[in-house]
Amino acid sequence: xxxxxxxxxxxxxxxxxxxxxxxxxxxxxxxxxxxxxxxxxxxxxxxxxxxxxxxxxxxxxxxxxxxxxxxxxxxxxxxxxxxxxxxxxxxxxxxxxxxxxxxxxxxxxxxxxxxxxxxxxxxxxxxxxxxxxxxxxxxxxxxxxxxxxxxxxxxxxxxxxxxxxxxxxxxxxxxxxxxxxxxxxxxxxxxxxxxxxxxxxxxxxxxxxxxxxxxxxxxxxxxxxxxxxxxxxxxxxxxxxxxxxxxxxxxxxxxxxxxxxxxxxxxxxxxxxxxxxxxxxxxxxxxxxxxxxxxxxxxxxxxxxxxxxxxxxxxxxxxxxxxxxxxxxxxxxxxxxx
Numbered sequence: 001x002x003x004x005x006x007x008x009x010x011x012x013x014x015x016x017x018x019x020x021x022x023x024x025x026x027x028x029x030x031x032x033x034x035x036x037x038x039x040x041x042x043x044x045x046x047x048x049x050x051x052x053x054x055x056x057x058x059x060x061x062x063x064x065x066x067x068x069x070x071x072x073x074x075x076x077x078x079x080x081x082x083x084x085x086x087x088x089x090x091x092x093x094x095x096x097x098x099x100x101x102x103x104x105x106x107x108x109x110x111x112x113x114x115x116x117x118x119x120x121x122x123x124x125x126x127x128x129x130x131x132x133x134x135x136x137x138x139x140x141x142x143x144x145x146x147x148x149x150x151x152x153x154x155x156x157x158x159x160x161x162x163x164x165x166x167x168x169x170x171x172x173x174x175x176x177x178x179x180x181x182x183x184x185x186x187x188x189x190x191x192x193x194x195x196x197x198x199x200x201x202x203x204x205x206x207x208x209x210x211x212x213x214x215x216x217x218x219x220x221x222x223x224x225x226x227x228x229x230x231x232x233x234x235x236x237x238x239x240x241x242x243x244x245x246x247x248x249x250x251x252x253x254x255x256x257x258x259x260x261x262x263x264x265x266x267x268x269x270x271x272x273x274x275x276x277x278x279x280x281x282x283x284x285x286x287x288x289x290x291x292x293x294x295x296x297x298x299x300x301x302x303x304x305x306x307x308x309x310x311x312x313x314x315x316x317x318x319x320x321x322x323x324x325x326x327x328x329x330x331x332x333x334x335x336x337x338x
Contacts, residue, residue: 020103162192248284
């Protein structure tokens, strides 16, 4: 079939970002997805300042009223607490459905053709010059293009739910427990998002709160839920290549970093910009080279943060040192949100 310059398979944030970036450099873009918006995904829903800046570079306007701003990050664990403001800018907690609605609207305004309820069963009949796989961690495009050779692949499990309670802090909080973490992100004046990440696929939020995070459980006492608990797999996946011929991958389809970093959206926005430049030049080799560089810092941060998951002794040592020398945490946070 005859298509536009760019055919994007997957209409989530990564696919829409790729479409917006390609449209901004003058390409005709089609996005196809088997679902209808708003498309949700279980995640912590916190956007770091660098994510907001990366979105702005693509022309994606995220008004302050979209969510709830927070000034920094706070860690709780091993009887210690450490926090720091972001060196510049503020983060934002925003419901994924609200963010998706903004991305859809921005894509429409950019002239992108959006085809919902349109699953793609074969890329062989797509006549576009470029095909972009943005169809998530279990990407069929990746398999079809024979790009699924991995350098590294590890998995953990995440569960998310929203609670009707006023945020008690203007930080995004991370609570460290035995083999698991809970992220608390304020997303509205009367709502917070909790995201649990662990290596145990059977561990759910309520059980984790009662077993490992009793103070947080008491904080939430009496708060009703505003969403059902939803789960997903969070993985660290590194591919040998993210482009082949006229096919490129973006977002989780192109590999991913453990959700502990909260940088998935930022990576997708930066990848979209790099991919659009490569397509404009007529050669995807530049995108293949740029992709690992874009995620290097995030991979390093993920490895560093996951050290705290290795046992209580390490948590006591690291968080104890950071609590007495807060400049260490401040510098690490600054590096994280470059």
